[in-house]
Amino acid sequence: MLKNACEVCELNTTSDLRPLGESSSKYDYTIALAGNPNTGKSTIFNALTGLKQHTGNWPGKTVSSAKGNFSYKEHEYQLVDLPGTYSLLSNSEDEEVARDYILFGKPDVTVVVVDAGRLERHLSLVLQIQEITSKVVVCLNLIDEATRHGVVVDVRSLSKDLGVPVIATSARKKEGISDLLLAIHQVATGKIVPEKHEIKGIPSEMQKALYEVSNALYSLDNTLPSRSWLAMRLLQNDESISTALSSGKLSTKINKDNFRPVLDLAIAYRAEDGMQYSRKFSEAIFNTVFKIVKTTVQSDEQQRAFRVDRAIDNIVTSKYWGFPIMLLMLGGILWLTIIGSNYPSSALSYLLLDQLYPLLKEGAVSIGFPWWLSGFLIDGVYLATAWVVAVMLPPMAIFFPLFTLLEDFGYLPRVAFNLDRIFNKAGAHGKQALTMSMGFGCNAAGVVATRIINSPREKLIAIITNNFSLCNGRWPTQILMATIFIGALAPSYMSHTISTLAVIAIVVLGIGFTFFTSWMLSKTLLKGQSSFFTLELPPYRPPSVLQTIYTSLIDRTLIVLWRAIVFAAPAGAIIWLISNLHIGDTSIAVWAIDALNPIAVIIGLNGVILLAYVLAIPANEIVIPTILMLTAMTLGDATLGEGAGVMFEVSDGEIANILKMAGWTTLTGINLMLFSLLHNPCSTTIYTIYKETNSLKWTTVATFLPIVYGVLVCFLVTVAWNFFS
Amino acid sequence: MLLSALKKGEKSRIVSIDTNCTNEVYQRFLDLGFVPGALVELQNISPLGDPMAFMIHNTLISLRKIDADKIIVENGKEETSC
Ligand SMILES: Nc1nc2c(ncn2[C@@H]2O[C@H](COP(=O)(O)OP(=O)(O)OP(=O)(O)O)[C@@H](O)[C@H]2O)c(=O)[nH]1
Numbered sequence: 001m002l003k004n005a006c007e008v009c010e011l012n013t014t015s016d017l018r019p020l021g022e023s024s025s026k027y028d029y030t031i032a033l034a035g036n037p038n039t040g041k042s043t044i045f046n047a048l049t050g051l052k053q054h055t056g057n058w059p060g061k062t063v064s065s066a067k068g069n070f071s072y073k074e075h076e077y078q079l080v081d082l083p084g085t086y087s088l089l090s091n092s093e094d095e096e097v098a099r100d101y102i103l104f105g106k107p108d109v110t111v112v113v114v115d116a117g118r119l120e121r122h123l124s125l126v127l128q129i130q131e132i133t134s135k136v137v138v139c140l141n142l143i144d145e146a147t148r149h150g151v152v153v154d155v156r157s158l159s160k161d162l163g164v165p166v167i168a169t170s171a172r173k174k175e176g177i178s179d180l181l182l183a184i185h186q187v188a189t190g191k192i193v194p195e196k197h198e199i200k201g202i203p204s205e206m207q208k209a210l211y212e213v214s215n216a217l218y219s220l221d222n223t224l225p226s227r228s229w230l231a232m233r234l235l236q237n238d239e240s241i242s243t244a245l246s247s248g249k250l251s252t253k254i255n256k257d258n259f260r261p262v263l264d265l266a267i268a269y270r271a272e273d274g275m276q277y278s279r280k281f282s283e284a285i286f287n288t289v290f291k292i293v294k295t296t297v298q299s300d301e302q303q304r305a306f307r308v309d310r311a312i313d314n315i316v317t318s319k320y321w322g323f324p325i326m327l328l329m330l331g332g333i334l335w336l337t338i339i340g341s342n343y344p345s346s347a348l349s350y351l352l353l354d355q356l357y358p359l360l361k362e363g364a365v366s367i368g369f370p371w372w373l374s375g376f377l378i379d380g381v382y383l384a385t386a387w388v389v390a391v392m393l394p395p396m397a398i399f400f401p402l403f404t405l406l407e408d409f410g411y412l413p414r415v416a417f418n419l420d421r422i423f424n425k426a427g428a429h430g431k432q433a434l435t436m437s438m439g440f441g442c443n444a445a446g447v448v449a450t451r452i453i454n455s456p457r458e459k460l461i462a463i464i465t466n467n468f469s470l471c472n473g474r475w476p477t478q479i480l481m482a483t484i485f486i487g488a489l490a491p492s493y494m495s496h497t498i499s500t501l502a503v504i505a506i507v508v509l510g511i512g513f514t515f516f517t518s519w520m521l522s523k524t525l526l527k528g529q530s531s532f533f534t535l536e537l538p539p540y541r542p543p544s545v546l547q548t549i550y551t552s553l554i555d556r557t558l559i560v561l562w563r564a565i566v567f568a569a570p571a572g573a574i575i576w577l578i579s580n581l582h583i584g585d586t587s588i589a590v591w592a593i594d595a596l597n598p599i600a601v602i603i604g605l606n607g608v609i610l611l612a613y614v615l616a617i618p619a620n621e622i623v624i625p626t627i628l629m630l631t632a633m634t635l636g637d638a639t640l641g642e643g644a645g646v647m648f649e650v651s652d653g654e655i656a657n658i659l660k661m662a663g664w665t666t667l668t669g670i671n672l673m674l675f676s677l678l679h680n681p682c683s684t685t686i687y688t689i690y691k692e693t694n695s696l697k698w699t700t701v702a703t704f705l706p707i708v709y710g711v712l713v714c715f716l717v718t719v720a721w722n723f724f725s
Numbered sequence: 726m727l728l729s730a731l732k733k734g735e736k737s738r739i740v741s742i743d744t745n746c747t748n749e750v751y752q753r754f755l756d757l758g759f760v761p762g763a764l765v766e767l768q769n770i771s772p773l774g775d776p777m778a779f780m781i782h783n784t785l786i787s788l789r790k791i792d793a794d795k796i797i798v799e800n801g802k803e804e805t806s807c
């Protein structure tokens with residue numbers, strides 16, 4: 001590739017950067033990315049390593065640390081992206097991962113990413129980290145946003161006041177990254193030695209206590225990191241820290257016996273001043289911060305950008321418009337998905353099913369495959385995969401980028417703000433609205449996101465109810481059923497609108513089940529009140545539309561394709577096998593369908609649907625393809641004979657015809673929509689739930705509760721339907 | 726008066742934080758910049774009346790009423806000064 005003049009120029013230090021992607025064990029220095037939530041840590045991580053950590057405009061997007069490598073000049077670096085943390089002084093669980101790494105991970109350089117427009121808040125963490133280590137680089141990110149908000153920072157004098165390199169960046173546009181690299185390089189290699197910062201204004205008796213306790217720790221182990229922080233913790237009577245020390249977890253040189261006198265010393269001081277230590281310390285830090293900010297930051301609060309944010313907030317959280325706008329946003333995304341997936345869906349099915357499928361069949365014949373081999377491979381494995389790609393991929397590939405745009409804009413925290421009251425009443429955590437929203441993309445991701453919830457009780461509630469958010473793999477099912485069985489009832493110019501409304505109704509029902517289940521659990525198995533929480537509502541950030549669409553399209557498409565191969569291919573194989581292996585003179589599939597049918601009819605479904613849900617436990621994406629293949633097979637069993645399990649033709653009209661021929665009614669369609677909302681989570685989600693809860697009991701509850709709901713609801717709807725018609 | 730008693734759009738200065746609240750809550754308030762002397766404004770109220778969003782140090786932070794009541798602010802109105 002040709003390089004332009006700038007890329008090879010000596011002054012352009014980015015040309016020395018080589019992103020190395022996934023972490024390897026070979027590196028010279030470890031660099032930690034620390035900072036408050038939502039400051040752009042993951043964006044910087046991606047820019048340096050070339051990886052694709054997820055980013056999003058809400059606090060708490062990253063919940064576990066990620067590692068990646070890059071090389072710069074003559075060295076290789078490992079970069080650690082940490083979850084956001086407000087301070088090192090709290091002991092909240094959601095910040096534990098980040099706090100532990102900053103304190104005890106012994107990174108060679110800690111890059112503290114701060115929001116340039118909000119230094120009053122963000123510098124406090126910088127000062128706290130400087131107490132632990134002097135190898136700090138401050139990354140003044142979001143400089144573009146600060147400028148837009150009328151905030152001007154004097155970078156030089158800030159750097160002088162703090163005693164560390166301060167680099168202004170705009171990570172999303174990759175501006176300032178080369179300077180950041182240089183600073184990291186210089187601090188890591190010791191070419192720049194940052195000053196150790198003193199926090200002024202700490203009462204002298206407190207200084208004395210801190211000094212003595214941390215000295216006592218030093219005499220036990222002179223390599224123990226974060227001694228002054230540990231001393232503070234001991235003075236605050238943090239039992240987890242004294243246990244960690246006395247059990248030798250933090251240092252092999254410290255044990256129960258030699259630690260005892262240190263603890264006694266701390267206890268003696270503690271008696272004098274109790275809990276006041278951390279408060280005095282925080283206040284001292286804040287006073288220092290305010291002094292620094294006063295001399296280095298100029299701001300104009302009357303800036304237009306602030307007014308715009310405020311105006312948007314006044315509308316989206318207003319008494320009358322707040323809820324309608326949420327529904328409108330949801331409806332808008334769904335409507336675009338329905339309209340947008342029409343064309344690619346039929347194009348893909350024309351290509352994969354109308355054109356490629358017969359070619360493959362002919363090809364198999366011409367090279368002399370026996371019927372069972374071509375049946376197994378082409379009618380089974382190939383068709384199932386092709387179906388997933390044709391029917392499922394387009395809506396998923398459209399829905400996801402749209403959702404990501406909304407997420408990047410900063411709307412999700414407003415949803416949490418609007419819904420909080422209901423979650424509060426249900427005894428659940430306010431951030432559950434965020435994890436619920438993430439569930440609309442993927443339930444496994446939603447379950448992982450619950451780590452932002454501090455209280456174990458409320459986290460469990462959020463995990464168990466996440467499945468009531470329709471995930472990306474279920475949207476296409478909803479859309480297809482709504483289009484065929486409900487939209488089709490309306491005049492054609494309204495059919496898209498009616499279908500959209502039907503899907504919205506299902507989503508709202510799902511949210512209703514989330515509230516109801518949370519409330520029920522808080523009253524019974526998981527008794528308790530909603531706990532303290534704060535939520536930062538980030539500024540609206542105009543999303544970089546093209547980039548978001550591009551990456552989430554590529555991202556999504558690849559993931560879906562991968563899942564299609566991993567899950568659909570074996571499912572296709574099984575479908576073909578059970579359709580062609582016979583017990584007596586009925587195939588196993590027909591036998592199973594006939595066995596399930598009587599139960600299925602009671603709840604307004606049919607044997608094919610239930611069998612499909614059993615086969616589709618690994619992934620929701622394959623429910624519809626499985627249903628269609630099984631239906632075609634049972635319909636055609638008599639005529640097709642050998643090689644049953646075949647299916648082509650894919651337009652909505654065709655699918656409708658086939659399903660109606662198989663005896664489906666509007667009731668079947670509605671019940672399938674309900675059952676698709678209310679059934680067990682997919683295998684990936686179940687596994688994730690087990691990993692997060694570490695409990696068989698709660699995994700079982702989370703798996704079976706939705707099925708119970710599904711059966712009950714479908715049954716009631718069927719009874720009502722039969723009563724009224 | 727209590728922070729939650731502010732009207733929409735009203736500004737005031739923080740006087741103190743209820744020292745009876747747990748250390749974790751107190752610390753989180755400090756982390757978010759709710760320190761004595763800071764200027765806060767009630768910017769938005771959720772459609773259902775609770776929680777409320779306060780503008781403090783250029784950041785919008787949502788608190789439930791019950792938690793906002795742990796913060797005491799100066800009485801009466803104050804004009805923007807800083
Ligand atoms: N305008 C602008 N937006 C940015 C910049 N850096 C990051 N963003 C956006 O800010 C949001 C937050 O970025 P992330 O990288 O997810 O932040 P984070 O610090 O990893 O957040 P947590 O993982 O929640 O702690 C995303 O929507 C980014 O696209 C920047 O320099 N300018």
Ligand SMILES: [Mg+2]
Pocket residue numbers: 041042043054055061062082083084
């Ligand atoms: Mg992140």
